[in-house]
Amino acid sequence: MRLSTVILPTTRWHDGGREAWLGAERLGFHAAYTYDHLSWRVPFRDGPWFGAIPTLTAAAAATGRMRLGTLVTSPNFRHPVTLAKELISLDDISGGRITLGVGAGGNGFDATALGQEAWTPRERADRFAEFVPLLDRLLTEESVTHRGAFYSADEARNVPGCVQRPRLPFAVAATGPRGMRLAARHGQAWVTTGDPKLYETGTPEESYEALRGQLEKLDKACAEAGRDSGELDRVLLTGFTPDRPLESFDAFVDFAGRHFALGFTEIVIHRPIADTMFAADPAVWERIATEALAQLR
Numbered sequence: 001m002r003l004s005t006v007i008l009p010t011t012r013w014h015d016g017g018r019e020a021w022l023g024a025e026r027l028g029f030h031a032a033y034t035y036d037h038l039s040w041r042v043p044f045r046d047g048p049w050f051g052a053i054p055t056l057t058a059a060a061a062a063t064g065r066m067r068l069g070t071l072v073t074s075p076n077f078r079h080p081v082t083l084a085k086e087l088i089s090l091d092d093i094s095g096g097r098i099t100l101g102v103g104a105g106g107n108g109f110d111a112t113a114l115g116q117e118a119w120t121p122r123e124r125a126d127r128f129a130e131f132v133p134l135l136d137r138l139l140t141e142e143s144v145t146h147r148g149a150f151y152s153a154d155e156a157r158n159v160p161g162c163v164q165r166p167r168l169p170f171a172v173a174a175t176g177p178r179g180m181r182l183a184a185r186h187g188q189a190w191v192t193t194g195d196p197k198l199y200e201t202g203t204p205e206e207s208y209e210a211l212r213g214q215l216e217k218l219d220k221a222c223a224e225a226g227r228d229s230g231e232l233d234r235v236l237l238t239g240f241t242p243d244r245p246l247e248s249f250d251a252f253v254d255f256a257g258r259h260f261a262l263g264f265t266e267i268v269i270h271r272p273i274a275d276t277m278f279a280a281d282p283a284v285w286e287r288i289a290t291e292a293l294a295q296l297r
Contacts, residue, residue, distance in 0.1 A: 001296060024066065035070070056098070072173045074103050099189070100169070130148045139162055174192075181225065190233070191237060235266045246285060
């Protein structure tokens with residue numbers, strides 16, 4: 001059982017940003033992640049929002065034990081060749097503490113920020129299906145040449161490679177069959193936020209059953225790929241289901257106990273941000289970090 005957090009990149013590094021990452025490490029979180037967007041939804045759309053890779057680089061230099069990563073990076077504005085170079089550098093600076101959360105992306109602000117038309121769900125899935133295997137190659141091979149439908153590489157060199165071997169781990173965010181297959185083939189972990197259709201109108205019980213169904217689909221995808229599904233960590237990013245696990249310490253312990261028992265190995269909670277969808281009592285968040293797992297063992 002692992003407990004991690006998300007620190008949104010909304011605070012200047014020397015005006016509380018550095019302390020947020022150091023504080024998460026002091027509290028004992030297994031990992032601290034951040035979103036990889038150019039901007040995000042309201043109310044964050046019109047406020048400060050910093051880049052994920054520079055933020056994680058600074059966090060890697062400031063911390064010493066906690067794992068770091070993205071939840072999640074997507075093809076919306078990333079290219080595998082340039083991303084691979086940045087990830088190898090980040091893994092080196094961190095001493096091998098980076099996990100890449102990677103997903104197909106969505107139709108939010110990132111989808112059109114580079115001036116392109118927003119991709120359809122099928123186009124996003126098609127790009128994701130090429131993006132992940134190519135990134136896998138770029139992080140494990142010294143030189144890669146690739147001519148694909150969406151991405152190309154011409155003797156792209158990535159010496160000396162990652163500190164973590166054969167490469168840094170992928171946590172693949174997916175709920176559909178194609179994404180599940182990518183997780184089964186290339187992931188060291190699988191990530192979900194639950195069923196988005198249930199967020200506003202569903203019940204915690206319905207969400208629990210939807211997550212059970214997703215886990216069953218992951219098992220099936222692994223079986224079809226000839227892989228033991230037990231090799232994959234199962235990560236639940238909270239904040240997008242009908243549950244309110246940060247409402248109180250007891251509410252979180254109950255939520256975490258049920259979902260760890262369901263088969264999840266890592267639960268991720270957001271560092272509280274007042275007046276947003278992630279508003280919560282910081283004292284509850286801190287108590288969860290320091291005491292919750294002991295209640296569950």
